[in-house]
Amino acid sequence: MSDIRLDPRLSAVASLVQPGNKLLDVGTDHAFLPCFLVQRGVCPCAAAGDLRPGPLENAKSTVAACSLEDRIETLLSDGLDSFPPQTDCTVVLAGMGGLLIAELLGRTSWIRDRSVQIVAQPMSHAEDVRRFFFQNGFALEKEVCAADGKHVYCAMAARFSGKPTEETPALPYGGLLFGQSDPTAKRFLQTQFDRLKKRRDALERAGTDKEEAARLREVLDDFCELKKQRSGSGQ
Numbered sequence: 001m002s003d004i005r006l007d008p009r010l011s012a013v014a015s016l017v018q019p020g021n022k023l024l025d026v027g028t029d030h031a032f033l034p035c036f037l038v039q040r041g042v043c044p045c046a047a048a049g050d051l052r053p054g055p056l057e058n059a060k061s062t063v064a065a066c067s068l069e070d071r072i073e074t075l076l077s078d079g080l081d082s083f084p085p086q087t088d089c090t091v092v093l094a095g096m097g098g099l100l101i102a103e104l105l106g107r108t109s110w111i112r113d114r115s116v117q118i119v120a121q122p123m124s125h126a127e128d129v130r131r132f133f134f135q136n137g138f139a140l141e142k143e144v145c146a147a148d149g150k151h152v153y154c155a156m157a158a159r160f161s162g163k164p165t166e167e168t169p170a171l172p173y174g175g176l177l178f179g180q181s182d183p184t185a186k187r188f189l190q191t192q193f194d195r196l197k198k199r200r201d202a203l204e205r206a207g208t209d210k211e212e213a214a215r216l217r218e219v220l221d222d223f224c225e226l227k228k229q230r231s232g233s234g235q
Contacts (some may be wrong), residue, residue: 002065004036009121009153012146013094016157017042021090024083025049026104028204029178031059031074033092035066043090045069049077079104086110090117096131098125102222107190112160127172133158134165134172143176145184152188169215170222179230193223 006014010033017023017037023046025034032044048063050056056076063072075082080091091111093101102122105111111118118138120129131142139161145154156175165171172179173192177185200216203209 002035002062004032004039004062004066006032008058008146009151010036010157012144012153013092013119013121014042015017015144016142016155017090017092018117018157019207020044021088022086024080024086024089024091025167026077026080026083026091026093027051027096028059028074029055029095031062031072033094034072035062035068038068041068045071047073047075047083049075049080051076051078074193077211080108081113087113087115089115090119092119092121094119094121095123098128099120102128103169105132106136106198114160116160117141118158119155120158121153123153126154126156126175127230129156130172130175131167134167135215137164139163139165140176143185145177145182147184147187149192152184152191154185154188168222169219171224172222173219176227178226189227193220196220196223216235 012022014033014037019042021043023034023037023043025046025048028048028050028219031048034048037043048059050059059074063069063074077083080136093104101122122129127180137160138158141157141159143154145152179188196216196219200213200220203213
């Protein structure tokens with residue numbers, strides 16, 4: 001049986017998965033995450049889905065190499081479309097853009113159940129995922145960051161609460177990372193701040209889209225305020 005090892009990005013995702021839950025891995029690619037979690041007894045079983053036949057064949061090969069065919073099913077699926085409604089499970093969406101993750105979650109009604117944990121790891125625009133959670137009654141439970149070379153990734157766990165989260169302008173850009181003492185989280189936040197500032201500066205120099213420039217000024221001011229407010233919170 002092959003022993004699966006995860007890179008820092010997927011290790012961060014794995015650290016958030018609730019033990020004992022069935023894992024539903026959306027966009028599984030090589031199925032490294034489900035094989036890792038089932039091998040180590042974190043998840044009793046898993047379903048691994050991918051949109052394209054090629055990656056799905058890679059997933060099947062990994063599952064077979066790990067002798068886990070009886071515990072991990074593979075299926076061709078656009079997002080969660082081919083996954084039957086389930087409870088007591090963890091849905092993972094990792095390695096995609098934030099807007100795509102939000103779109104896939106938005107068209108799946110059965111995830112609005114308190115027994116369903118959502119773990120998301122956006123490769124870009126994490127604010128789109130947090131904004132979806134905040135506006136659709138999901139509560140963020142935990143966020144972690146991981147560095148792999150020059151890249152820093154964030155992963156977040158959320159669950160349906162039925163209550164929208166009150167947003168400040170910058171909250172979607174940092175979520176629970178504001179106030180964390182972890183150096184990698186601080187590095188991620190700084191990257192977000194720099195990206196927003198670069199965009200604002202470009203708009204102000206060009207004198208175009210003054211409304212967006214004003215919005216970004218508000219976001220950046222709130223960003224600094226949230227960092228200041230939560231720096232002593234012990235999060």
